[in-house]
Amino acid sequence: MDYWLQEATRIRRELHQIPELGFEERETQAYILKDLKALGCFEISVIADTGVKAVWRHPGGGRRTIGFRSDIDALPLTEETGLPFASRHPGRMHACGHDGNMTSLLLFARWIQKNEEKINCNIVLLFQPAEESVGGAVRMIREGALENPRPDEIYAMHLVPVIDEGKLGVRAGATQASVSDFDITVTGVGAHAGMPYKGVDxxxxxxxxxxQLPSVITKSVDPVEAAVLAVGTLHAGTKRNVIADKAVLECTLRTxxxxxxxxxxxxxxxxxxxxEAAYGVKTDLTEHFYCPEVYNDPGVVERLLPLLEEGVRIEQEPSMGGDDMAEMFRVVPGALIRVxxxxxxxGYTKVLHTTEFNFDEAMLLPVVKIYAKLAMRG
Structure with missing residues (x-):
């Protein structure tokens, strides 16, 4: 087996077995730190508690700097793939491919160590926690991820099971939606179901x-604009003969x-x-998380496209999925490559965030190749 594919397979499968949720990625962080330290060519620091920053400085100094980011967290799902390298952490799974994202960046770190004389820029590798939950990108930025050195541009990748393997999707402009996760609490007055007039349901x-919520989109948003408003859960009631005094809706908005x-x-x-006026209830809207849309800088994309081989590059349609890489793109221009x-x-057909999601590690090698081309171009 080719060295790079062998390493891709080993690293990805080892990481796949140790999925952890946002800001709990201790074992994952230890794996990354050990791997990078063994290469001996990076300035390595812990950042955002469970994140990692690794810097390779060009010996010539004064060069441009390119950043590369991987998310490292997993999802609260019980894996059902039946794989011999399935999750060893109950109720946790790398169902969004972040094990693949990390593997690509660790493979690229190996390439850097083996090809230092070919590199024409400074390089910053960022392993970011909590992409799936509370937005670890903001904390990474706040703690200096994009300083000393400050990247001139930054890249990230994400596996996408709606694109055929071997294809890389990239587009200029908005490529993934902004995300607003919020709860609506409706408070009434409890009562016996036989006497509903004594309560507020x-x-x-x-x-x-x-x-009524869907009408907010249909009546308030221009049809040529894209927006999705979904109620994912509704929690209410305690017994069949009790008027509910409280209901909570968990919602998400994408645009x-x-x-x-x-x-x-x-x-x-x-x-x-x-x-409130119609039913006599009280309501409260609490936003738990917001990140802006992922915006690929047109200039960065223009410089990236010539590096993508014909037959590999496709124009990726925008996605309603979100990614807090958007926060880094607000500070440094960059591009998200969809793999x-x-x-x-x-048989790799399962979508992201499902308990049977899986992929072929060979799909990670074209990403490493693109990252290497960016490093050599500088």
Whole structure:
């Protein structure tokens, strides 16, 4: 087996077995630190508690700097792949391919160590925690991930099982949606179901809200704009004969426009005021997480495209998935490369965030090749 594929397979499968949630990535961090230290050519530091920053400085100094980022956290899912290298952490799984993202960056670190004389820039490698949860990118930035040295441009990759393996998708402009995760709490008054007039039914008000929320998009957003508003869960009630005194809706909003984001939230608050007047309930909207849309800098994409081989590059359609890499792109121009990993023939067809997601490690090697080309170009 080719050295690079052998290493890709080993590293990915070792990382796949130790998935951890955001800001809990202790074992993952220890693996990354040990791997990078063994190479002996990086300035390595712990950042954002469970993150890692590794810097390779060009001996000539004064060069451009290119950053590369991988997310490192997993999802709270119980793996059902049946793989011999399945998760060893119950209720945790790398179901979004972050084990592949990390592997690509660790392989690139090996390439750097073996090819230092070919590199024409400073390089910053960032292993970021908590992409799937509370937005570790903001903390990475706050603690100096993008300083000393400051990247002139930055790149990231993500596996995508809706693109055929061997294809790399990239586009200029908005490529992934902004994400607003929020809860709506509806508070009423509990009562016996036989005497509903003595209570205020929070569940009924919440059910009405579930049916009304879609109208916020259809009536407030220009049809040519893209926006999705979803109610993922509704929790209410304790017994069949008790009027619910509280209901909680867990929601998410995705859009490519900050203007649309603000408009939708304003309309939702207006809808909640009407619900209070109509049903006699009290409501509260709490936003738990927000990150802007992922915006690939057109200039960065223009410089990247010539490095992608014909037959490999495709124009990737925008996705409603989010990624807090967007926060880094607000500080440093960059591009997110989407890496195809779908193969009907090999049975790699499961979508991200599912308990059976899997991919062929060979799909990571074209990413390392692109990263190497960027380092040599400088």
């Amino acid at each position: 929070a569940m009924l008000a919440a059910a009405t809200l579930v049916t 490519y426009s900050e203007t649309v984001y603000k408009t939708v939230h304003q309309r939702i608050r207006g809808l909640l005021q009407g619900l 195809g990993c779908r193969s009907e023939a090999k």
